[in-house]
Amino acid sequence: MQKILIIGATSSIAEATLRLYAHQGAELYLLGRDEEKLETLANDAKIRGAAEAHWAKLDVNDIDQHASVLQTAFSSVGTFDVVLIAHGTLPDQQACQESIHTTLRELNTNAISTVSLLTWLANQMEIQGYGTLAVITSVAGDRGRQSNYVYGAAKGMVSIFLQGLRNRLASKDIQVLDIKPGFVDTPMTAGFKKGPLWAKPQTIAQSIVKAIDKQRDTLYTPFFWRWIMLIIRNIPEFIFKKMKL
Amino acid sequence: MTPLYNQLPQQSVSGWGQYPKMESVQIAVHSKRKIRELFSETKRNGLDQYGLITRGLGRSYGDSALAEQILHTEHLNHFMQFDADSGDLTCAAGVTLADILDIFVPRGWFLPVTPGTKFVTVGGAIASDVHGKNHHLHGCFSEHVSSLKLVVASGEVMSCSPQENAPLFHATCGGMGLTGVIVEATLRLIPIASALIAESSYKTANLEETLTLFEEHDNATYSVAWIDCLATGKKLGRSLLMLGEHESREEAVKEEQSQESALQAHKNGKMNVPINMPSMLLNRYSIQAFNTLYYHKQTRTHQTRSVHYDPYFYPLDGLHNWNRLYGKNGFVQYQFVIPKSAGLVGMSRILEAITRSKRGSFLAVLKAFGPQNQNYLSFPVEGYTLALDFKISPGLFEFLDELDRIVLDCGGRLYLTKDARMSEATFKQSYPQWEVFQEVRSQYGADRLFRSRQSQRLGL
Ligand SMILES: Cc1cc2nc3c(=O)[nH]c(=O)nc-3n(C[C@H](O)[C@H](O)[C@H](O)COP(=O)(O)OP(=O)(O)OC[C@H]3O[C@@H](n4cnc5c(N)ncnc54)[C@H](O)[C@@H]3O)c2cc1C
Ligand SMILES: NC(=O)c1ccc[n+]([C@@H]2O[C@H](COP(=O)([O-])OP(=O)(O)OC[C@H]3O[C@@H](n4cnc5c(N)ncnc54)[C@H](OP(=O)(O)O)[C@@H]3O)[C@@H](O)[C@H]2O)c1
Numbered sequence: 159m160q161k162i163l164i165i166g167a168t169s170s171i172a173e174a175t176l177r178l179y180a181h182q183g184a185e186l187y188l189l190g191r192d193e194e195k196l197e198t199l200a201n202d203a204k205i206r207g208a209a210e211a212h213w214a215k216l217d218v219n220d221i222d223q224h225a226s227v228l229q230t231a232f233s234s235v236g237t238f239d240v241v242l243i244a245h246g247t248l249p250d251q252q253a254c255q256e257s258i259h260t261t262l263r264e265l266n267t268n269a270i271s272t273v274s275l276l277t278w279l280a281n282q283m284e285i286q287g288y289g290t291l292a293v294i295t296s297v298a299g300d301r302g303r304q305s306n307y308v309y310g311a312a313k314g315m316v317s318i319f320l321q322g323l324r325n326r327l328a329s330k331d332i333q334v335l336d337i338k339p340g341f342v343d344t345p346m347t348a349g350f351k352k353g354p355l356w357a358k359p360q361t362i363a364q365s366i367v368k369a370i371d372k373q374r375d376t377l378y379t380p381f382f383w384r385w386i387m388l389i390i391r392n393i394p395e396f397i398f399k400k401m402k403l
Numbered sequence: 404m405t406p407l408y409n410q411l412p413q414q415s416v417s418g419w420g421q422y423p424k425m426e427s428v429q430i431a432v433h434s435k436r437k438i439r440e441l442f443s444e445t446k447r448n449g450l451d452q453y454g455l456i457t458r459g460l461g462r463s464y465g466d467s468a469l470a471e472q473i474l475h476t477e478h479l480n481h482f483m484q485f486d487a488d489s490g491d492l493t494c495a496a497g498v499t500l501a502d503i504l505d506i507f508v509p510r511g512w513f514l515p516v517t518p519g520t521k522f523v524t525v526g527g528a529i530a531s532d533v534h535g536k537n538h539h540l541h542g543c544f545s546e547h548v549s550s551l552k553l554v555v556a557s558g559e560v561m562s563c564s565p566q567e568n569a570p571l572f573h574a575t576c577g578g579m580g581l582t583g584v585i586v587e588a589t590l591r592l593i594p595i596a597s598a599l600i601a602e603s604s605y606k607t608a609n610l611e612e613t614l615t616l617f618e619e620h621d622n623a624t625y626s627v628a629w630i631d632c633l634a635t636g637k638k639l640g641r642s643l644l645m646l647g648e649h650e651s652r653e654e655a656v657k658e659e660q661s662q663e664s665a666l667q668a669h670k671n672g673k674m675n676v677p678i679n680m681p682s683m684l685l686n687r688y689s690i691q692a693f694n695t696l697y698y699h700k701q702t703r704t705h706q707t708r709s710v711h712y713d714p715y716f717y718p719l720d721g722l723h724n725w726n727r728l729y730g731k732n733g734f735v736q737y738q739f740v741i742p743k744s745a746g747l748v749g750m751s752r753i754l755e756a757i758t759r760s761k762r763g764s765f766l767a768v769l770k771a772f773g774p775q776n777q778n779y780l781s782f783p784v785e786g787y788t789l790a791l792d793f794k795i796s797p798g799l800f801e802f803l804d805e806l807d808r809i810v811l812d813c814g815g816r817l818y819l820t821k822d823a824r825m826s827e828a829t830f831k832q833s834y835p836q837w838e839v840f841q842e843v844r845s846q847y848g849a850d851r852l853f854r855s856r857q858s859q860r861l862g863l
Contacts, residue, residue, distance in 0.1 A: 170478075181506075195434070198481050205482035206506055345433060345478075351412040 159209055160184040163231055163238045165275060166218065166245025168195045170344035171294060174363035175242060180208035187231050187238070188213040190245070218245050218271035219263075228278050237286050240370055241279055243272055243293045248346045254308040261308050268312035273319055280323055283332050290370050291327075292335040293320055297378065299338070300387045303403040324375060336376045337366055340383040416473065419726050420464040421679075421733030422795055422823055425856060429458075431475040438584055439558035441474065442852065454854035457580040459524030460499060463531060464736045465823025466856035467579050476526055479586060482506070490592040491549070496526030496585040501669070503592075504712075508668040512592040513649070513712070515547035519768075521669070521717050526585040531820035532577035532781040536625035536647065536716070539773040543781055544590075545576035552587040556848040560586070565777075574843040577781035579819055581840075581858050582849045596652035597665045600625070600715040603646045603707045606698075610640025610754065614747055614787070617644070617771040624648050631698045632767040632791065635758050639751060642769065643701060647715060654709070669713035675723040679731040729794050735823050737803060738790035740772060740783060741815035749813035750787055756809060757791065760802050764791035779840040782818045790821065800824055819857065827862040837863070 162179050164172050167188035176186055180203035188203075190196050193215055200211035212234065216227045232238070249264035272293060283289050298306055299313030317336050324334035341347065341356045357380050369377040378384035393401075417424040432438050445451055454470030460477075461468055476497035484493040490512055492503070500514060501521040507513070518533040527533075529551060532543045541547075550564035553575055561583075563572035575582045603623075607613045613628055620626055625647035634641045652665060719725050726734070741749045757764070768790045772783040793799055807829050810817065816833035817825050831837055841863065844850045850863075 198483075201483055202481040205485050345431075348431065349411065351414070 160239045161235055163187045163241045165189045165243045168192050169244040170359040171362050172244035174359040175366050176203055177206060178363055178367050180206040183207050183209055185209045186211045187235055189216040191217040219266055221274045224274050225278055238289060240290045243275060249308050251306050264308050265312050269315045272316050284330055288331055290333040292337060292370055294337045297338045297340050297383050297387050301390055333373050335369055338378050418461060418463050418465050420735050421726060423466055425469055427471055427473045429473045429475055431478050433478045435554055435560055435586055438554045442558050451852050455852055456855040457584045459527030460522050462520055462523045463820040467820055469856040476524060491589055492592055493589040495587055498525050505668045507592060508598050509666050511594055511666055513595045515591060515593050516541055516544045517716055520720055525588050529576055529585055529588060530580045532778055534783050536627045538783055539621055539771050542776055546776055548588050548590045550589050551585055553583040553585055555583040556852040570843045573778045574840050577778040581853050582844055595649045597650040598667050598712050599650040599709050600647045600712055601650050602710050605644045606701050606704045607642045607644060609638060610751055611747055613640055613642040613644060620646055628769040630767040630769050632757055632764055640754055674721060676725055676727040679727045681730060732795045734792050734794045736790060736792050736821040738818040738821045739810045739815050740786050740788040741813040742784055742786040745813035753809050762793055767791045779836040780834055830861040
């Protein structure tokens with residue numbers, strides 16, 4: 159039986175993922191800030207087949223709480239096979255340009271909080287000696303664009319951090335998976351008009367579970383984003399800077 | 404939260420028949436709180452001048468789940484409680500029947516009533532008060548719902564059951580989303596020992612024989628007939644009548660040769676119709692060929708076999724988006740019921756009109772209904788129901804108006820969840836409890852907030 163810890167468990171992508179693990183009979187530990195939703199998710203997971211589903215409150219911006227909340231999770235369950243970090247917000251780029259406070263808040267939620275969580279978790283996993291650290295970043299972290307470079311910078315920071323962590327933990331048999339979704343139809347993107355490039359959280363979840371099983375390093379999901387981003391990353395800067403992206 | 408009419412992009416939406424289409428803003432809600440906020444925002448901004456309606460999986464054929472503002476329940480998809488002794492399942496209204504089967508068949512439970520597709524939500528099944536092949540014995544879906552929770556126009560969450568707020572319960576079951584948003588329901592699953600159905604089918608020579616066989620087998624759990632509605636004269640109404648029973652564990656194990664596979668849930672179908680097909684594909688000749696082949700696929704007059712519940716109940720679910728076969732102009736499904744007293748004579752009149760018109764149907768499904776329930780707008784009354792598909796084509800609506808007159812003449816009515824075109828007069832004549840329904844709606848302020856394109860057409 160697998161034991162899974164999910165941070166930002168109320169996210170749609172996390173929820174679709176935890177259902178797959180529940181169906182497999184895993185033991186789940188869910189962290190998030192919306193207690194009512196966490197309770198709903200835990201009940202649902204148990205009916206779907208989870209061996210157990212615990213939950214606890216964590217606002218990821220409350221960095222002082224990280225160590226104690228994580229410690230409680232590990233103490234009550236013992237070890238975790240997989241830790242998935244899924245929380246995030248999509249900043250209003252215009253608002254960030256107008257206020258450094260908004261920018262800093264967004265960088266905190268999308269990057270600093272994750273770095274803090276990973277710092278504690280990496281040490282714990284190293285002691286444990288096995289397991290997976292999986293983090294949802296974004297294709298937006300691959301290159302800065304005028305429409306959302308605060309978000310992109312935060313996600314890009316986490317990706318580089320993960321790269322280093324992977325390098326550090328590779329010899330310890332710990333998988334560090336960087337999950338880079340493209341456009342996903344979730345509450346975060348409720349205001350966008352959806353087109354053919356948009357994927358459902360269930361599709362993303364399936365690819366996440368598969369990438370964890372296969373011990374992959376980086377996952378572009380759905381798969382075609384690997385090719386789209388390859389092109390985007392390779393457009394020369396003197397052209398890129400003039401594009402409306 | 405910004406679910407405001409003018410702030411969200413409009414998208415073209417339609418029901419399963421792809422007719423009619425309209426531009427709508429769509430909002431997916433995540434919690435009762437969000438629904439409450441949405442209602443007060445809507446009213447505060449004067450957006451209640453536009454229609455607002457709830458939508459599940461959009462498997463209703465016409466305009467029941469269409470309005471300028473559509474509230475989706477796809478995220479209200481959690482199981483809440485299951486009692487393994489009684490089979491009582493409490494879940495959110497956006498949970499799909501497919502999801503319930505997926506989780507509960509392997510544990511030995513099945514739906515008490517199921518329509519011909521598993522891709523519907525619990526909320527949609529209650530709002531249309533759907534029926535299945537066991538209506539003659541077990542009634543409609545709502546008769547297995549012990550209670551539900553409804554967010555009414557004020558934002559208040561009301562508990563309703565046949566005992567508590569009974570008028571609201573009877574207006575909501577079959578009420579096509581016009582009383583509020585169903586957010587939660589408790590239904591009772593039935594125990595099964597096997598995922599297989601023992602099917603027994605009879606080939607009949609004409610309508611009289613078909614109706615007689617329905618009578619003779621009125622104690623069979625499931626029964627339905629497929630009518631070759633292009634056969635004429637003495638062969639009018641020739642059918643394949645199919646009966647079914649859940650298999651016992653012994654039968655299933657014998658066939659599947661293992662205990663585990665006896666309770667296997669369905670697999671997810673992979674075939675898809677990616678785009679709208681040229682509607683020429685379905686013409687008089689191809690339909691005639693299909694009907695004839697289907698009728699003759701069974702050579703003996705009686706045969707039995709063992710089939711998995713998935714192809715038995717949901718033969719079309721394996722082909723995703725099969726509705727696109729009818730082309731981009733879409734189609735309507737015409738489903739009517741006539742009382743038992745009108746029986747053979749009435750059904751013959753209607754079938755003759757259809758064969759004369761040469762507007763074939765791909766599928767024509769006949770079923771005998773048991774007694775009517777207490778809900779104000781539920782469709783079934785004791786008698787016979789027939790469902791047929793018609794591709795949208797010139798003259799179709801005039802022809803259907805003609806059929807309406809015969810159906811009304813027989814004391815019958817049309818199924819709201821399939822309807823896209825009946826007139827207000829036809830509706831009001833054939834659903835005599837519509838005024839009681841309206842009274843309950845206005846008591847809860849529902850008439851000022853919840854309106855679908857259909858309710859506006861029908862004068863509700
Ligand atoms: C292939 C096929 C076979 C079918 N076979 C049968 C059959 O055998 N028997 C039968 O009875 N029906 C049958 N149907 C019709 C189908 O079962 C109904 O239309 C059902 O209501 C669809 O559910 P949905 O979740 O897709 O709802 P939608 O189509 O999205 O909505 C249908 C109605 O329910 C309302 N509604 C949906 N969710 C809620 C909610 N949470 N709260 C309040 N109102 C809500 C909507 O406002 C609308 O009026 C069939 C349909 C198809 C496509
Ligand atoms: N949707 C996309 O197109 C897309 C694309 C690429 C990457 N991603 C990434 O995918 C991940 C999941 O997002 P999603 O699409 O599933 O959106 P989502 O459903 O909106 O999930 C975001 C989650 O983050 C949580 N969260 C935000 N701030 C938090 C905080 N301070 N403390 C605790 N939890 C907090 C939210 O909690 P509440 O429920 O309490 O609000 C919410 O559950 C995010 O990292 C996102 O950046 C999404």
